[in-house]
Amino acid sequence: MVSLRFRHRLRASLWITPLLCVLASIALSLVTVAIDRRFGDRLVPVSITGSPDAVSNILSTIASAMVTLTTLVLTVTTVAVQLAMGQFSPRIVRALLQDRSSQLAYGLFASTFTFAILALREVNAVDGSAVPGVTVLVAYLLMLASIAALFLYIHHSGNALRAAGLIDLVGDNLREQLNRKYPATAPPPARPGVVASPEPGLVVDLDRPALVAAASEAGCALEMVPLMGDFVPGGAPLFRVNGGPDRLDHTRVAGLVVLAAERTHGDDPAYGFRKLVDIAERGLAQPFTDPTTAVMVIDRLHDCLRHLATRDFPSGQHRDGSGEVRLIERTLGWDGYVRLAFDELCLAGAASPQASRRIRAALEDLLTVAPPERQPALHRQLDVLVAAVDHSYEDQRDRRAALVADQQGIGSGGDLGAGAGCRG
Known part of the structure; x- marks a missing residue:
């Protein structure tokens, strides 16, 4: 002892x-x-x-x-x-x-x-x-x-x-x-239709041309299971193999995916949205609120989504020289970026007039540039914002004031002009 x-x-x-x-x-x-x-x-x-x-x-x-x-x-x-x-x-x-x-x-x-x-x-x-x-x-x-x-x-x-x-x-x-206390009695069974991750980590990058070449040589197609930025436990699926899995070099394919301890900006733009939202939420958290910081973040989210509103999103399909689909990659679309930017902020910012007014201004502006098929995601965020604001205020006048579109949060709204009341 x-x-x-x-x-x-x-x-x-x-x-x-x-x-x-x-x-x-x-x-x-x-x-x-x-x-x-x-x-x-x-x-x-x-x-x-x-x-x-x-x-x-x-x-x-x-x-x-x-x-x-x-x-x-x-x-x-x-x-x-x-x-x-x-x-x-x-x-x-x-x-x-x-x-x-x-x-x-x-x-x-x-x-x-x-x-x-x-x-x-x-x-x-x-x-x-x-x-x-x-x-x-x-x-x-x-x-x-x-x-x-x-x-x-x-x-x-x-x-x-x-x-x-x-x-x-x-x-x-x-x-x-855990490995010392509960040692493995046998290696996990091989799954020929799945390429497993050799170690835990976040997906931060992948060599797409090499993956297409490996799948083409094996005569199969690879369907990526995690999205860029997803955490993959050790032994969990990285790819599903469609076609002939027997000829595919699983170790080589797994090595073409970069796993890391933390997400990066290199091939993961959603991570930039994630960090901006985190900053805004900290600015809105009690008891030390900083709504001006949150408004600055919403400015940047608004700008980035406006850039994306009319742009095409990749299908995630990668073909070889003969036109065969060899790699199917999961990608984030317009609805995903809108939800990533505003789902949490609509709820966290409902009690802050600066944040709710700035979010309303951003959503209304995005509706003017987004194609019709992309507008439902924005209307959904407006509904979430209105419901959250209604839940946060008892006075109807406070609710109306918190839902006025204002590019500065509180500073340039339609209710702040000459003769406009503070509470609408």
């Missing part, structure tokens, strides 16, 4: 990995010093390491820089962890502290400082004209490694502290625990 508790504490401790790195740097220093004392300065010439005075200054600078860098990194990490605890969950801190990549970065910084101090002592201890070349060279290499680790650490921490990074951190740990 003592051993089990001890191992658990070691796994949960932030300090153990940096401490091991420091001990390793001390051992490395003893080895390099022994080599230098055995061979003198014959292994590494002074032209590479520098003169004793230069080496002493450089090592002093490295040591002081590493102390400052380590202190700064730990301070910033502490603040970032506190922000993550407040933004996401206080229970996320343990997963962040157990992140081995961060612990190795701290250990490298501390090791470089320790090694530089020990190397500086050796430089001052030897004859004035000699330099412990191997020791100094290793100190320089550790300094360069620390610089590289700093940039990698910044990149890693920036990714880890995103919402997707934190979710993946916990999700990956959970998946590993």
Whole structure:
């Protein structure tokens, strides 16, 4: 039981990995010093390491820089962890502290400082004209490694502290625990008519020409199951195979789909709508409302939908050189973009006159440019908005005022002209 508790504490401790790195740097220093004392300065010439005075200054600078860098990194990490605890969950801190990549970065910084101090002592201890070349060279290499680790650490921490990074951190740990506790007794049965995902992730891109070529070679057609931006669990279907699935290389086809932890703008315009709506909803959320931000977001949603109102949408069918359909891709159409832009905002903005008036103005303007077959989606949003506003206000005059079309939210509506009442 003592051993089990001890191992658990070691796994949960932030300090153990940096401490091991420091001990390793001390051992490395003893080895390099022994080599230098055995061979003198014959292994590494002074032209590479520098003169004793230069080496002493450089090592002093490295040591002081590493102390400052380590202190700064730990301070910033502490603040970032506190922000993550407040933004996401206080229970996320343990997963962040157990992140081995961060612990190795701290250990490298501390090791470089320790090694530089020990190397500086050796430089001052030897004859004035000699330099412990191997020791100094290793100190320089550790300094360069620390610089590289700093940039990698910044990149890693920036990714880890995103919402997707934190979710993946916990999700990956959970998946590993499930695999250990409930090991698979046999691989899942192969399904010849389905191309399964090799790993979990969000669909962010796919190589359409290569998919068409692979399906053409196999004499089949691929029907994509997830939409761009959908999350696909590991082992879930990526494609349904129509035709001859036996000749299709499933591993190659699965590798032509890019899965990631977070959606991107590269081939997923719906993600831009999603982020704009998120910003607007935050501006409308209680208790700290910022309806002006929501109006600015609706301006951009209005502009983007106006661009799409008269444009053709791809069918999602991709053909090979002979005209055969080889890839069927699910795509988002006009109705989907309208619902993505306004479904949530009509409900969230009903209690804010600025938001409801701006949404009404956007929908009425879009009705003037959208073809007849695309207008039902806009009329549906108007009905949702009216119903939500009716539910939010008891006074009929407030309801009428909240449903006046206004490009500024409150500022340019027809009820704000000379002689117009505040409440219609």
